Amino acid sequence: MRFQILATDKQTSARLGKLTLPRGVIDTPVFMPVGTQATVKAMTPEELQGLGAQIILANTYHLYLRPGVEIIQRLGGLHPFMNWPGPILTDSGGFQIFSLAKLRTLSEAGVTFRSHLDGSLHFLTPEQVIALQEAFDADILICLDECPAHDVNEAYVVQSGALTWRWAKRCQQARTREDKPLFVVVQGGMFPQLRREQAQAMVALGFDGYAIGGLSVGEDKETREAILEATVPELPVDRPRYLMGVGTPEDLVEAVARGVDMFDCVLPTRNARNGMALTRLGRVVIKNSEHAASPLPLDEACACYTCRHYSRAYLRHLYLAREILAYRLLTWHNLYYYLELMADIRRSLTQGTFPAFRRAFYRLRDNGGGASD
């Protein structure tokens, strides 16, 4: 893995970069569509490439439970299995074990949990989580971590952070593929000082990249930004920084301004399936009756396949009829919007105009957001 910083913004901490992996080059800041179960919901790999996606996510917890690592290995790894030739980052599954699985029990050794699918009992160690990701043949691996809830007390977060640190060390020692970059997850709850200390402790171990976990778990925007401002400055300048599971278009712009390089979030794909389109001007809730006979596209300035060919009236009809094409067309638009937003951010960084871009971004939303939200 090679990570180059190509430009930095003068007024903010935003930076333009290039991450080179054996399976492809990733221009940062980057948004990574989420393919939890080895598919970015409703999309084909070719469509994702057409949208400009350079890397996607898959989830270790989900794929470990179904179809299981043996099947993916027998099919030659995740890439041939799902027909995606580009880089794949696999989440460690830590977040899912703590949010989806039942009856989880933590110990120094690892985590015991029941599958959310069939209640079966499982035990995973940090070492096994790395072995799984190597067996999947993922391109970026993530250390197992504990993701504490946003409302736990400081003592819990201290203890949890110490365990995540010891697990990170074991993950580092367990890896057998030095060619596959290993990212660690910086936790620390909603306590800026703990975040700082956790970041410093992880940096002392030394990783290929640094993920910031435990955000977008219910905290408010100000807390989220304060946590980013406490964490990012502790991370090495020459390593990619990945903000996990965040967020809205506004969150992406603000995190870029605070020095983050990589993002993933289910928001564009999940909201699409719930009938919500995200646009430059704000949100469009397609089931609203105001769109019933509207010949307008979701966004008149958008050049995506959906906006070039389909009216809000048709999209609303498909959505009310629960037609698969509704989910496809809304997902297509939302991912296009997210990937274009990141491309616009990168263009502004190339041109040295990120602060102006950021102001224009908010101006559009303030002017257009009311109508359809």
Add this chain to the structure above:
Amino acid sequence: MRFQILATDKQTSARLGKLTLPRGVIDTPVFMPVGTQATVKAMTPEELQGLGAQIILANTYHLYLRPGVEIIQRLGGLHPFMNWPGPILTDSGGFQIFSLAKLRTLSEAGVTFRSHLDGSLHFLTPEQVIALQEAFDADILICLDECPAHDVNEAYVVQSGALTWRWAKRCQQARTREDKPLFVVVQGGMFPQLRREQAQAMVALGFDGYAIGGLSVGEDKETREAILEATVPELPVDRPRYLMGVGTPEDLVEAVARGVDMFDCVLPTRNARNGMALTRLGRVVIKNSEHAASPLPLDEACACYTCRHYSRAYLRHLYLAREILAYRLLTWHNLYYYLELMADIRRSLTQGTFPAFRRAFYRLRDNGGGASD
């Protein structure tokens, strides 16, 4: 509309034809994918064109109820509404009124029914059904008919057929667009003599094409073929014959041999969403555990997008995870198979080898069908 017969088979009643409409040319025998709610489920129009679809169906009953004719008219008709530039045949809705709607009441004037969506009360006359199809700007219109159940007695079928004939006459008089071909539906239940008489009575009125309705409603294969053999010879040679809602690949081959030119059926698309792939060798039930680690495509000789890129193991994983991509990939394959089957039939008719094609078709299924069915 222009319909040319380009070749006829010497041993059977199969024929090769070309149906020319303002929006496109249709090579017959043809399979028309079903787009009930102004979308062929799970597919985009461009994908359908890529598969070689030359005409699709939409359903008057469904579109009348939702989104309603006013909205489709305001969007410029069905074609711009759904982004499909080619010909569209609209079913009259007769079959749906008799199979889906609640509390239907027939009278000489028309049919009163309650919507299956919200229970609202509606009354439609034959004249209104033609006006709806003209307002949709469909390319082939169908007269309103009553579709009797397959187990009603002869007296009912006689009476019903007489009403369908009087309605057909009113549809003919109600049309205002002579440029849009109007097809009539020949009913007659499972009584060959009534089918003959109904066909003769409809031919006496004179229509642009003849649909054969009321089949695939629960009768056995022998009855279905006997009804076709009673009906088709009564129809004019120089008009297209359309067998409504039928059927399996075997049904298509047998109906072509009996002189049918046009088909539609939800089977390839609906079976796909239920995890069943249709192939040259028979059916593949993708959830079966035998496919769990199979690197094979659905059909090794198939050149469709799904078979070129995805294993049975991956398709099974997607299907068990209820991923939208499962429905897309299986629909893609099944429609490809149906459209290729019709293209193969047409090639054999061009070459004068339809009987040999028909024997080879059954040989493959007999040899291959057992493994995955």
